[in-house]
Amino acid sequence: xxxxxxxxxxxxxxxxxxxxxxxxxxxxxxxxxxxxxxxxxxxxxxxxxxxxxxxxxxxxxxxxxxxxxxxxxxxxxxxxxxxxxxxxxxxxxxxxxxxxxxxxxxxxxxxxxxxxxxxxxxxxxxxxxxxxxxxxxxxxxxxxxxxxxxxxxxxxxxxxxxxxxxxxxxxxxxxxxxxxxxxxxxxxxxxxxxxxxxxxxxxxxxxxxxxxxxxxxxxxxxxxxxxxxxxxxxxxxxxxxxxxxxxxxxxxxxxxxxxxxxxxxxxxxxxxxxxx
Amino acid sequence: xxxxxxxxxxxxxxxxxxxxxxxxxxxxxxxxxxxxxxxxxxxxxxxxxxxxxxxxxxxxxxxxxxxxxxxxxxxxxxxxxxxxxxxxxxxxxxxxxxxxxxxxxxxxxxxxxxxxxxxxxxxxxxxx
Numbered sequence: 229x230x231x232x233x234x235x236x237x238x239x240x241x242x243x244x245x246x247x248x249x250x251x252x253x254x255x256x257x258x259x260x261x262x263x264x265x266x267x268x269x270x271x272x273x274x275x276x277x278x279x280x281x282x283x284x285x286x287x288x289x290x291x292x293x294x295x296x297x298x299x300x301x302x303x304x305x306x307x308x309x310x311x312x313x314x315x316x317x318x319x320x321x322x323x324x325x326x327x328x329x330x331x332x333x334x335x336x337x338x339x340x341x342x343x344x345x346x347x348x349x350x351x352x353x354x355x356x357x358x359x360x361x362x363x364x365x366x367x368x369x370x371x372x373x374x375x376x377x378x379x380x381x382x383x384x385x386x387x388x389x390x391x392x393x394x395x396x397x398x399x400x401x402x403x404x405x406x407x408x409x410x411x412x413x414x415x416x417x418x419x420x421x422x423x424x425x426x427x428x429x430x431x432x433x434x435x436x437x438x439x440x441x442x443x444x445x446x447x448x449x450x451x452x453x454x455x456x457x458x459x460x461x462x463x464x465x466x467x468x469x470x471x472x473x474x475x476x477x478x479x480x481x482x483x484x485x486x487x488x489x490x491x492x493x494x495x496x497x498x499x500x501x502x503x504x
Numbered sequence: 505x506x507x508x509x510x511x512x513x514x515x516x517x518x519x520x521x522x523x524x525x526x527x528x529x530x531x532x533x534x535x536x537x538x539x540x541x542x543x544x545x546x547x548x549x550x551x552x553x554x555x556x557x558x559x560x561x562x563x564x565x566x567x568x569x570x571x572x573x574x575x576x577x578x579x580x581x582x583x584x585x586x587x588x589x590x591x592x593x594x595x596x597x598x599x600x601x602x603x604x605x606x607x608x609x610x611x612x613x614x615x616x617x618x619x620x621x622x623x624x625x626x627x628x629x630x631x632x
Contacts, residue, residue: 231548232538232548265552266551266552267552268552268553271552271553271555278585278588278589281588281589281591281592282527282530282531282588284592285523285524285526285527285588285591285592286523286524286527295516297516299512299515299516299519299599300611303596303599303611303614303615303618304614306596306618307614307617307618307621310618310621310622310625311621313625314621314624314625314628317625317629318628362610363610364608364610364611432523432591432592432595433592433593433595433596433618433622435592436589436592436593436622436625437621437622437625438625439589440589440622440625440626440629441625441628441629442629443564443585443586443589443629444561444564444565444626444629444630445559445561445564445629446556446557446558446559446560446561446563446564447557448557448585449552449555449556449557450534450537450578450581450582450585451541451546451548451555451578451581452552452555453585454534454537454538454581454584454585455538457530457531457534457585457588458531458534458535461527461531504553
């Protein structure tokens with residue numbers, strides 16, 4: 229039973245750190261489980277996917293009610309992320325844990341770089357008769373000076389980027405929120421608040437598409453996945469409450485260095501074939 | 505009786521409540537499972553790879569149902585995890601019904617495509 233308590237405490241830390249860095253719990257939980265506790269890679273991915281569903285659904289409640297989440301844009305892009313996730317989860321079944329470790333490390337470094345860049349905040353007008361008009365990829369959100377309206381752009385490249393984000397989620401057991409925000413911010417030019425909350429909203433469904441495959445492959449182990457789930461949900465909750473006070477530039481840089489070191493360590497262990 | 509039309513605001517509210525209910529139910533069920541598992545005197549094996557659940561979907565589901573009928577802690581925890589996996593799926597069905605009420609047929613079709621991909625995911629997992 230003590231192992232379960234250690235897993236639980238580790239998961240709280242991962243959830244807290246994932247929430248403070250804005251990277252999500254999965255990014256921390258995979259290295260912790262595999263390299264820290266010696267859990268086989270595919271079991272770690274299965275547990276991480278479950279925790280990703282928990283945090284996404286938990287956080288989405290508040291955002292959906294505040295009215296920032298665009299459910300239509302979310303639903304449309306979920307076609308892309310779920311397709312990607314199914315492919316990613318199937319491919320993961322054929323890959324060696326060390327190969328997955330190396331891919332994980334590369335995506336982790338990419339995520340850090342994406343997170344460090346300044347976030348653009350767009351607000352585009354709707355073009356009548358465009359694809360975005362036909363698919364209703366526009367909306368409004370509450371702001372301090374009233375209701376703001378916006379519309380999406382470049383939906384086709386955005387959609388393709390989402391297929392990739394989904395594939396990484398199914399392959400590595402992460403939410404790939406950073407990749408989703410990249411597609412919605414930089415490509416589709418959505419307002420920052422809309423892209424972050426809608427991305428979070430989609431993460432749950434994307435993770436389910438992968439989890440259905442891991443579960444039936446016997447890779448979601450109840451005594452690993454459940455303490456991780458509960459721990460990450462608790463950790464992210466604590467993190468979301470402290471987010472406002474601690475989001476300074478210095479802290480962001482500190483976390484970026486920690487995550488970079490972590491990905492180098494993952495890369496090293498992948499090359500040295502240390503993953504189970 | 506409500507006479508005003510069903511809008512996105514109603515849909516947002518019901519989806520929000522559903523997601524919260526799903527997470528709470530799932531965590532509560534897993535906790536009950538853990539308490540049960542503890543009373544059964546469960547010991548974590550020295551190596552995590554000894555925890556395997558079976559290498560085919562038939563074995564996974566077979567042992568799940570067997571263990572659930574016996575009321576074992578392991579299956580109750582698994583039930584909690586399955587409840588969590590089910591939550592976003594029910595969310596899509598909710599949205600689908602919402603779009604039907606709003607008569608937004610483009611999004612009825614889009615929701616159905618997402619559901620179909622989920623079914624494909626389940627079946628490819630099952631065929632493993």
